[in-house]
Amino acid sequence: MTLIIDTRPTLSLIRLPHGAGLDLPAYETKGAAGMDLRAAVEEDKPLTIQPGKRALVPTGLIFEIPEGFEGQIRPRSGLAFKHGITCLNTPGTIDSDYRGEVKVLLINLGEEPFEITRGMRIAQMVIAPVVQAQVSEITAGTETMRGAGGFGSTGV
Ligand SMILES: O=c1ccn([C@H]2C[C@H](O)[C@@H](COP(=O)(O)OP(=O)(O)OP(=O)(O)O)O2)c(=O)[nH]1
Numbered sequence: 001m002t003l004i005i006d007t008r009p010t011l012s013l014i015r016l017p018h019g020a021g022l023d024l025p026a027y028e029t030k031g032a033a034g035m036d037l038r039a040a041v042e043e044d045k046p047l048t049i050q051p052g053k054r055a056l057v058p059t060g061l062i063f064e065i066p067e068g069f070e071g072q073i074r075p076r077s078g079l080a081f082k083h084g085i086t087c088l089n090t091p092g093t094i095d096s097d098y099r100g101e102v103k104v105l106l107i108n109l110g111e112e113p114f115e116i117t118r119g120m121r122i123a124q125m126v127i128a129p130v131v132q133a134q135v136s137e138i139t140a141g142t143e144t145m146r147g148a149g150g151f152g153s154t155g156v
């Protein structure tokens with residue numbers, strides 16, 4: 001008998017009333033990095049984003065990201081390519097101590113109005129490890145080959 005232990009971190013979530021009936025966030029393929037998030041807009045009230053405008057789209061979900069991890073909200077390339085819809089603050093950061101509803105800040109960079117309907121997969125969330133650093137003020141840094149060179153200093 002083989003015992004398979006699931007060592008993946010657990011993403012606990014609470015579903016808010018307006019998220020009822022929606023599919024939970026899910027990895028669409030076995031190797032997907034992100035789980036798709038769905039819009040919890042009202043069935044009879046789709047949300048239209050006009051060209052150049054932005055909207056905060058509810059997911060109807062509260063997450064408990066495990067300690068030591070963050071949630072990164074990223075755009076879906078299909079929406080970006082076909083309609084110019086992307087996340088304005090990409091990657092959005094979901095802190096492990098955040099207990100509010102997760103919302104997705106979308107912007108329409110396309111030429112046409114874009115309609116967000118209930119259950120539409122609007123973005124994806126990647127769970128990633130986070131390291132918190134301790135801040136330490138010093139008066140002089142160690143010398144390096146690079147020094148202050150940047151922004152193309154090594155050539156094209
Ligand atoms: O796309 C996003 C980005 C953030 N958040 C929530 C979760 C996150 O933990 C919190 C704060 O995000 P952030 O630190 O990026 O925003 P802020 O402008 O610094 O606000 P705050 O002062 O609340 O930290 O807002 C979302 O729901 N969606």
Ligand SMILES: [Mg+2]
């Ligand atoms: Mg912040």
